[in-house]
Amino acid sequence: MAKPSVRDKIVDAALERFHTLGFSACSVQDIVDTAGVPKGSFYNYFKAKELLALEVLSIYGQDCNREILNDITLAPIARLRAHFEYMAAYYAEFGYEKGCLIGNLAAEMTDNTPLLRQAIKKALEKWTAAVTATLREGQADGSITTRLDAEKVARFLINSWEGAVVRMKIACCRQPLDDFFAVAFPLLSRSMAE
Amino acid sequence: MAKPSVRDKIVDAALERFHTLGFSACSVQDIVDTAGVPKGSFYNYFKAKELLALEVLSIYGQDCNREILNDITLAPIARLRAHFEYMAAYYAEFGYEKGCLIGNLAAEMTDNTPLLRQAIKKALEKWTAAVTATLREGQADGSITTRLDAEKVARFLINSWEGAVVRMKIACCRQPLDDFFAVAFPLLSRSMAE
Numbered sequence: 001m002a003k004p005s006v007r008d009k010i011v012d013a014a015l016e017r018f019h020t021l022g023f024s025a026c027s028v029q030d031i032v033d034t035a036g037v038p039k040g041s042f043y044n045y046f047k048a049k050e051l052l053a054l055e056v057l058s059i060y061g062q063d064c065n066r067e068i069l070n071d072i073t074l075a076p077i078a079r080l081r082a083h084f085e086y087m088a089a090y091y092a093e094f095g096y097e098k099g100c101l102i103g104n105l106a107a108e109m110t111d112n113t114p115l116l117r118q119a120i121k122k123a124l125e126k127w128t129a130a131v132t133a134t135l136r137e138g139q140a141d142g143s144i145t146t147r148l149d150a151e152k153v154a155r156f157l158i159n160s161w162e163g164a165v166v167r168m169k170i171a172c173c174r175q176p177l178d179d180f181f182a183v184a185f186p187l188l189s190r191s192m193a194e
Numbered sequence: 195m196a197k198p199s200v201r202d203k204i205v206d207a208a209l210e211r212f213h214t215l216g217f218s219a220c221s222v223q224d225i226v227d228t229a230g231v232p233k234g235s236f237y238n239y240f241k242a243k244e245l246l247a248l249e250v251l252s253i254y255g256q257d258c259n260r261e262i263l264n265d266i267t268l269a270p271i272a273r274l275r276a277h278f279e280y281m282a283a284y285y286a287e288f289g290y291e292k293g294c295l296i297g298n299l300a301a302e303m304t305d306n307t308p309l310l311r312q313a314i315k316k317a318l319e320k321w322t323a324a325v326t327a328t329l330r331e332g333q334a335d336g337s338i339t340t341r342l343d344a345e346k347v348a349r350f351l352i353n354s355w356e357g358a359v360v361r362m363k364i365a366c367c368r369q370p371l372d373d374f375f376a377v378a379f380p381l382l383s384r385s386m387a388e
Contacts, residue, residue, distance in 0.1 A: 020304065021218075021304060022216075022218055022301075022302045024215075024216055024218035024302075025218035025302070025304070025306075097305070099301060103301060103357070103360060104301045104302070106301075106360045106363065106364050107216075107293060107298045107300075107302065107360050107363070108219070108298070108301065108302060109363060109364060110214065110215060110219070110291075111291070112219075117364060120364050121364050121365060124361065148376070148380070152373050152376055153377055155361070155369075155370065155373045156354070156358075156376075156377040156378070158357075159357035159358045159360070159370055159373065159374070160350070160353065160354035160357050160358075161357065162357040162360055162361070163297070163354050163355065163356040163358065163359075164353045164354075165357075166297060166301050166353070166356055167300070167318065167349070167352075167353045167356070169301070169303060170300050170303060170315050170318065171315060175349075179346050179349045179353065180350065182342070182346055182350075183346060183347055184350070186341070187377070187381050
């Protein structure tokens, strides 16, 4: 197997460091130290830390196993639950201390990082589209409430999840995620009582 | 009226700067420049930026007008709505770009700032207690669903709100807050149909 390139080492190190420290608290020096590459090499590949963050964000999104939302062997609600449980299991690996990279970066954004802010917006819209499609399938088969617009519910679910993950990061435990499952999921499937 | 003390100037500047830039991106130099005080004076009052953030967090919490949750001239659900709308109006003043100081700080917390992490945890618990009490009043008078534990719903509401506010900060518009009102509030008052 080919050795990772210097560029790959920088991207991998940045993913880990941004997730652990946050965007502002993580310096280029932190990244090159973790990657084990000379600082000068960083600027051969990335003109600025923000541009590296764009790439890291894209890789993190691919790691979130959204394919499970397309698994038609599962009912739509079960897919949504499995989707969020997949992320919960990922956070558990870090003792519930690190949160979600997308949410962490989002909370740090200012006018000083317009490209990254725009990329986070797009990443959240892509995620919303995937959750919306699953909700619509459940609305079509009668298992998910039709009282609310699917896209609105998708945005709400994702935002609520991100908020729960921020609280998880503070409490360092799973309780906020359990609150999310306990309160948000009955909302979706209550259509039978409508 | 007495002039603000150097200490007051530092605290006021820090509130504005932490809210605008985030905790990590805001240096002591940024704070003293905004306060218009010499850098040396900072360390006369605060041994570290983290200790100043504890005080800023406490002031921010007091500014959130939680008293409205105790206004018995309003029905419990109306109080909850007014409570969140009060914050929405505050965010509108900044073009929906700054988010919530508590949520922003929470998303940035690491093991490097244990005192601040603990203070945010306490601030969220205090807020949860206030919302829980209002929900319980609504459960007692039959206007709020009793299918779910009030404290669990309170945590969920606050976390969902914080997640909506992070999304608002990225989208720079009110839509995520509108999604919160549109989806979370029917959940609370649906008890009549149960």
